[in-house]
Amino acid sequence: MELSLENRDGLLLQTIWDRIRQQNLLRTPLFPSLFSLTVYLSCCLPYICLDVLSFRFDVIRRFKIQPQSKVTWAMAWGCLLKILHTHAFVIFPITILHWHWTPVVLPIEAPELRSVLGGVLACLLLFDLQYFVWHLLHHKVPWLYHSFHKAHHRHTATFSLTAEHANVWETLSLSFFAAVNPALLGCHPLTKMLFFILNIWLSVESHSGYDFPWSPNRLVPFGLYGGAQHHDLHHLKSRVNYAPYFTHWDRLFGTLCREQ
Numbered sequence: 001m002e003l004s005l006e007n008r009d010g011l012l013l014q015t016i017w018d019r020i021r022q023q024n025l026l027r028t029p030l031f032p033s034l035f036s037l038t039v040y041l042s043c044c045l046p047y048i049c050l051d052v053l054s055f056r057f058d059v060i061r062r063f064k065i066q067p068q069s070k071v072t073w074a075m076a077w078g079c080l081l082k083i084l085h086t087h088a089f090v091i092f093p094i095t096i097l098h099w100h101w102t103p104v105v106l107p108i109e110a111p112e113l114r115s116v117l118g119g120v121l122a123c124l125l126l127f128d129l130q131y132f133v134w135h136l137l138h139h140k141v142p143w144l145y146h147s148f149h150k151a152h153h154r155h156t157a158t159f160s161l162t163a164e165h166a167n168v169w170e171t172l173s174l175s176f177f178a179a180v181n182p183a184l185l186g187c188h189p190l191t192k193m194l195f196f197i198l199n200i201w202l203s204v205e206s207h208s209g210y211d212f213p214w215s216p217n218r219l220v221p222f223g224l225y226g227g228a229q230h231h232d233l234h235h236l237k238s239r240v241n242y243a244p245y246f247t248h249w250d251r252l253f254g255t256l257c258r259e260q
């Protein structure tokens with residue numbers, strides 16, 4: 001008997017979900033924070049290699065948004081140490097407390113492909129709005145900017161590791177938005193996991209400092225997605241492009257900037 005496309009996707013998702021569910025690691029207290037840290041560093045690694053190679057090869061340097069900018073080992077170490085410090089002393093303890101109070105529930109059935117795709121997109125759009133409001137507020141109120149957001153603006157030319165180089169309050173706020181959205185929208189744990197991976201990758205990509213022909217802002221039509229160009233301009237000019245990914249909120253509020 002031939003399986004329809006929908007049944008085949010369902011079977012594939014169920015197989016993937018069964019494999020994931022069998023991992024005891026998922027039920028351990030440090031899994032969420034170790035998972036996000038591993039995904040983050042894995043997403044940064046290819047860009048760190050490009051940063052090293054761009055010193056030697058023009059063919060790479062010509063894709064840099066600010067070709068004159070150079071990422072030094074001291075800059076990379078500075079970001080990495082801050083990120084590891086925040087994880088060790090803030091994120092890990094919070095994750096353990098959360099695990100202690102909230103039991104890990106992993107349903108037997110996998111979600112449908114449609115609900116995975118819809119859930120990931122809805123979480124991403126909601127995160128984009130939450131970050132836009134948070135970000136706008138932290139630029140418009142000088143006390144909020146100097147106390148909390150200024151740390152993220154240390155580098156006027158972005159590179160991958162700057163994505164999570166931030167004050168503890170900023171890291172906690174953004175982690176809270178990312179964690180609460182799948183719960184608010186009633187997403188399956190697999191959808192939640194895929195949203196986390198996509199959200200981390202897009203955040204690293206938007207800080208990568210590279211604009212390739214295959215970058216998401218060139219693949220999403222009608223200029224709906226800002227990406228690396230958009231966010232690099234925010235680090236350079238500060239008072240434009242507050243949304244992390246999409247362009248509609250900045251367009252609506254008159255804060256969209258596309259040219260250097």
Ligand SMILES: [Zn+2]
Binds near residue numbers: 152162207231235
């Ligand atoms: Zn940034």
Ligand SMILES: [Zn+2]
Binds near residue numbers: 139149234238
């Ligand atoms: Zn900012």
